[in-house]
Amino acid sequence: MDGSIVGAGCDCDQLAARQSLLSHGEAVQIALEQVRPISEFETVGLAAAQGRVTAQRIIAANAMPSFDNSAMDGFALRLGDLAGRCCLPVAGTVAAGDAPRDLPPGAALRIYTGAPLPRGADAVVMVEACVDKGHKVHIETPPAPGANIRHAGSDQGAGQVLIPEGTRVAPHHIGLLAANGLTQVTVTRRPRVAVFSTGDEVSDGSCAPGQINDANRPMLCALLAQDGAEVHDLGILPDDATATEAAFGALGNAYDLILTTGAVSMGGKDHVRAALCAAGGRIEAWRVALKPGKPVMFGMLNGAAVTGLPGNPMAVHVGYHMFAGPQLARLSGAAPRRFAEVPARADFDWQRKPGRAEVFPVRLVFHDAGGLPVLRRLGQGVSATLLPLTQADGLAIVAADCAKLAPGDLLHWHPFNACGDCA
Numbered sequence: 253m254d255g256s257i258v259g260a261g262c263d264c265d266q267l268a269a270r271q272s273l274l275s276h277g278e279a280v281q282i283a284l285e286q287v288r289p290i291s292e293f294e295t296v297g298l299a300a301a302q303g304r305v306t307a308q309r310i311i312a313a314n315a316m317p318s319f320d321n322s323a324m325d326g327f328a329l330r331l332g333d334l335a336g337r338c339c340l341p342v343a344g345t346v347a348a349g350d351a352p353r354d355l356p357p358g359a360a361l362r363i364y365t366g367a368p369l370p371r372g373a374d375a376v377v378m379v380e381a382c383v384d385k386g387h388k389v390h391i392e393t394p395p396a397p398g399a400n401i402r403h404a405g406s407d408q409g410a411g412q413v414l415i416p417e418g419t420r421v422a423p424h425h426i427g428l429l430a431a432n433g434l435t436q437v438t439v440t441r442r443p444r445v446a447v448f449s450t451g452d453e454v455s456d457g458s459c460a461p462g463q464i465n466d467a468n469r470p471m472l473c474a475l476l477a478q479d480g481a482e483v484h485d486l487g488i489l490p491d492d493a494t495a496t497e498a499a500f501g502a503l504g505n506a507y508d509l510i511l512t513t514g515a516v517s518m519g520g521k522d523h524v525r526a527a528l529c530a531a532g533g534r535i536e537a538w539r540v541a542l543k544p545g546k547p548v549m550f551g552m553l554n555g556a557a558v559t560g561l562p563g564n565p566m567a568v569h570v571g572y573h574m575f576a577g578p579q580l581a582r583l584s585g586a587a588p589r590r591f592a593e594v595p596a597r598a599d600f601d602w603q604r605k606p607g608r609a610e611v612f613p614v615r616l617v618f619h620d621a622g623g624l625p626v627l628r629r630l631g632q633g634v635s636a637t638l639l640p641l642t643q644a645d646g647l648a649i650v651a652a653d654c655a656k657l658a659p660g661d662l663l664h665w666h667p668f669n670a671c672g673d674c675a
């Protein structure tokens with residue numbers, strides 16, 4: 253089949269091939285239309301909740317804090333007792349964990365942060381704002397009414413929404429749930445994602461002459477794991493139509509999303525599209541006006557979305573963040589993060605061939621007077637290498653019709669998070 257356009261004879265592929273290139277915005281829309289939020293839920297302990305997506309909103313059963321308490325180390329007092337006086341006897345100490353007690357008339361109680369406010373007290377004076385003489389306290393300036401008191405219910409009321417449905421659980425959510433006495437959370441089942449690399453040249457180590465190491469599968473599996481998927485690494489498919497069809501056929505309906513890399517372009521060994529059709533799947537769209545990532549393909553197989561990313565590793569990285577990551581988020585019930593929506597400015601000159609929107613690694617060099625990030629372009633636009641990405645703070649995108657960028661021109665970018673990625 254070398255030299256032929258694979259997929260000839262497959263109706264859905266011919267249909268897709270006749271289409272002009274999709275804009276990347278249209279392609280994102282199509283990618284998202286291939287998936288529906290998973291409607292199976294499970295309840296997990298807080299220790300396992302990080303990165304999962306809440307299946308229902310979580311409501312506070314109780315007000316927080318649940319009792320009036322001191323925000324500072326100092327002295328609890330009744331402001332009326334200070335009328336005409338600057339010294340109060342100290343009737344004792346109340347610490348965090350003590351049971352609530354009464355404030356004796358005309359006296360102060362030494363109090364520590366988090367301790368229950370004594371009944372009758374209406375302010376706490378910080379220890380720095382008074383002189384602690386042991387059995388009495390000298391207060392130069394009376395505190396304001398309510399000073400340094402955390403009132404019951406001031407953080408949240410009973411019935412308040414703590415976490416909306418569709419939230420990806422982060423450490424601060426876990427802290428809030430724990431503070432509210434919750435030990436479990438109901439989350440959407442993890443999306444099951446199958447990952448294949450393709451290519452006779454692709455190897456998992458010990459490369460023969462002409463072979464290369466598989467960069468795509470390890471990278472995709474890591475991205476998917478980071479985004480909460482149940483990852484099924486299904487290895488490397490040879491450039492063989494029958495084997496590719498058989499691999500698709502063996503998937504059954506066990507997956508929500510199938511990701512492949514390579515073999516989606518025009519070459520005689522690009523079997524993914526035809527094999528998908530032969531295995532009973534269909535192609536919804538193919539080829540996007542995007543660099544890197546032009547031959548990306550969107551399809552369905554047995555109810556699973558199939559996203560065929562190109563083989564070039566940079567195209568895989570971009571394609572994950574633009575298409576597969578948002579698909580995964582939608583499956584999980586979370587709002588997909590749209591790719592590169594943050595405004596920024598270029599610090600470089602760039603003459604380019606218009607026609608495809610282009611994504612490239614950038615380094616943040618400074619912020620301009622208006623607070624916008626100013627970005628430096630890294631790399632040479634080569635989609636076979638990931639090295640510039642490892643030196644980048646994010647990915648930027650220019651529109652398909654852009655022929656020239658000059659310092660100060662507006663563009664949009666997708667900053668990486670603290671882990672060096674953009675999920």
Ligand SMILES: Nc1nc2c(c(=O)[nH]1)N[C@H]1C(S)=C(S)[C@@H](COP(=O)(O)OP(=O)(O)OC[C@H]3O[C@@H](n4cnc5c(N)ncnc54)[C@H](O)[C@@H]3O)O[C@H]1N2
Pocket residue numbers: 449450451453454464465466467468469513514515516517518519522544545546547561562563564565567635636
């Ligand atoms: N006649 C045309 N040729 C090509 C076009 C085109 O429009 N017309 N598009 C080019 C573009 S753009 C891309 S991107 C590539 C994508 O092609 P495929 O998706 O079919 O990918 P392959 O040919 O299988 O591989 C491309 C490249 O990437 C290397 N590769 C593949 N898998 C891996 C892996 N797992 N780890 C690391 N590197 C991998 C592979 O060896 C190739 O060098 O098509 C252009 N051609």
Ligand code: MOO
Pocket residue numbers: 542543544545546547562564566567635
């Ligand atoms: O999409 Mo390709 O990665 O432009 O080389």
